[in-house]
Amino acid sequence: MENAMRIVDVREITQPISSPIRNAYIDFTKMTTSLVAVVTDVVRDGRPVVGYGFNSNGRYGQGGLIRERFAPRLLEADPKSLLNEAGDNIDPDKAWAAMMANEKPGGHGERSVAVGTLDMAIWDAVAKIAEKPLFRLLAERHGREANPRVFVYAAGGYYYPGKDDDALRAEMRSYLDRGYNVVKMKIGGAPLTDDRRRIEAVLAEIGSQAQLAVDANGRFDLETAIAYAKALRDYPLFWYEEAGDPLDFALQSALAEFYPGPMATGENLFSHQDARNLLRYGGMRPDRDWLQFDCALSYGLCEYTRTLEALRVAGWGWDRCIPHGGHQMSLNIAAGLGLGGNESYPDLFQPYGGFPDSVRVENGHVTMPELPGIGFEGKADLISVMRDLAS
Numbered sequence: 311m312e313n314a315m316r317i318v319d320v321r322e323i324t325q326p327i328s329s330p331i332r333n334a335y336i337d338f339t340k341m342t343t344s345l346v347a348v349v350t351d352v353v354r355d356g357r358p359v360v361g362y363g364f365n366s367n368g369r370y371g372q373g374g375l376i377r378e379r380f381a382p383r384l385l386e387a388d389p390k391s392l393l394n395e396a397g398d399n400i401d402p403d404k405a406w407a408a409m410m411a412n413e414k415p416g417g418h419g420e421r422s423v424a425v426g427t428l429d430m431a432i433w434d435a436v437a438k439i440a441e442k443p444l445f446r447l448l449a450e451r452h453g454r455e456a457n458p459r460v461f462v463y464a465a466g467g468y469y470y471p472g473k474d475d476d477a478l479r480a481e482m483r484s485y486l487d488r489g490y491n492v493v494k495m496k497i498g499g500a501p502l503t504d505d506r507r508r509i510e511a512v513l514a515e516i517g518s519q520a521q522l523a524v525d526a527n528g529r530f531d532l533e534t535a536i537a538y539a540k541a542l543r544d545y546p547l548f549w550y551e552e553a554g555d556p557l558d559f560a561l562q563s564a565l566a567e568f569y570p571g572p573m574a575t576g577e578n579l580f581s582h583q584d585a586r587n588l589l590r591y592g593g594m595r596p597d598r599d600w601l602q603f604d605c606a607l608s609y610g611l612c613e614y615t616r617t618l619e620a621l622r623v624a625g626w627g628w629d630r631c632i633p634h635g636g637h638q639m640s641l642n643i644a645a646g647l648g649l650g651g652n653e654s655y656p657d658l659f660q661p662y663g664g665f666p667d668s669v670r671v672e673n674g675h676v677t678m679p680e681l682p683g684i685g686f687e688g689k690a691d692l693i694s695v696m697r698d699l700a701s
């Protein structure tokens with residue numbers, strides 16, 4: 311091949327995904343995301359292949375880092391050095407290594423978000439060049455059978471100005487009406503007595519039709535985390551999420567003694583080394599607890615593959631992972647590599663979150679359509695903002 315296929319442009323735009331909601335730690339009035347387009351010179355169906363990516367909510371857009379360091383490294387790399395052995399596609403791990411040249415280890419900060427966003431776009435492009443859905447490409451690469459049917463749960467239940475228990479109940483009811491059978495609400499942004507009342511209102515609403523997960527967003531010190539554990543363990547909860555600071559493994563471990571039910575955490579651990587430390591020191595139990603590492607915030611799928619390897623070494627099944635973020639990237643990883651499911655925000659962070667337009671939630675599961683790449687082309691409102699960026 312005389313001319314290697316190449317990445318010809320990398321574009322970024324920082325977009326608002328703001329709303330007046332709040333969790334126990336932050337409000338989302340100024341929340342943004344980076345949308346990126348990785349433009350290649352490969353032509354499929356008469357058009358250049360463009361891969362798209364964005365970062366999950368909770369961390370802000372990363373335009374500065376993407377424009378100053380990570381996009382230039384991709385564009386300055388010798389195009390041949392980014393190709394797979396057959397020379398017929400980009401090798402995502404080589405692209406990842408090019409982006410991470412001259413970056414020291416540790417202190418992952420927010421560069422993991424910048425790289426995760428670009429990594430999503432690179433994998434989207436790679437699967438489109440291969441003319442396959444990403445979940446099928448991943449299953450093939452790992453010698454596994456893909457399972458297009460993926461568990462999803464509805465995340466919401468935020469604190470919101472003027473929102474009373476009736477509104478919270480109505481929100482949860484609407485998720486059940488849309489086919490979900492696990493719903494999630496925020497706790498820790500109000501005193502325990504108020505949260506108890508909110509939880510009991512939701513449990514009364516959902517009855518035996520669904521299960522409830524609760525999320526404290528890392529707000530509690532050990533004493534408060536334990537006080538909540540003692541209150542929460544009386545309820546049949548799906549999980550108790552991010553009780554304390556995400557990097558306080560001693561707190562998480564101590565909490566396990568007071569909370570026999572399932573715990574969940576990991577959305578704010580941004581590297582396989584941090585994830586491995588959680589498994590080593592966080593007292594998480596592979597028979598019942600859940601891991602929520604989100605590739606879009608933590609250096610992307612190339613790094614997530616290393617995280618999954620750390621799980622395997624620590625004796626954890628990949629089906630204990632239900633990633634944070636509600637994006638189609640993790641949906642593909644779930645379907646391709648056998649994760650336990652994926653988060654979904656039925657009413658929030660649009661147009662980024664959610665599923666292709668043809669997809670319905672049934673009995674708490676979705677079935678992946680057979681779209682090349684991650685599947686963004688199947689979601690009309692999303693692909694329209696993406697194409698605006700690329701054109």
Ligand SMILES: O=C([O-])CC(=O)C(=O)O
Binds near residue numbers: 333634653
């Ligand atoms: O409110 C947030 O930051 C999002 C979150 O924790 C989740 O989806 O689990």
Ligand SMILES: [Mg+2]
Binds near residue numbers: 525552
């Ligand atoms: Mg959370």
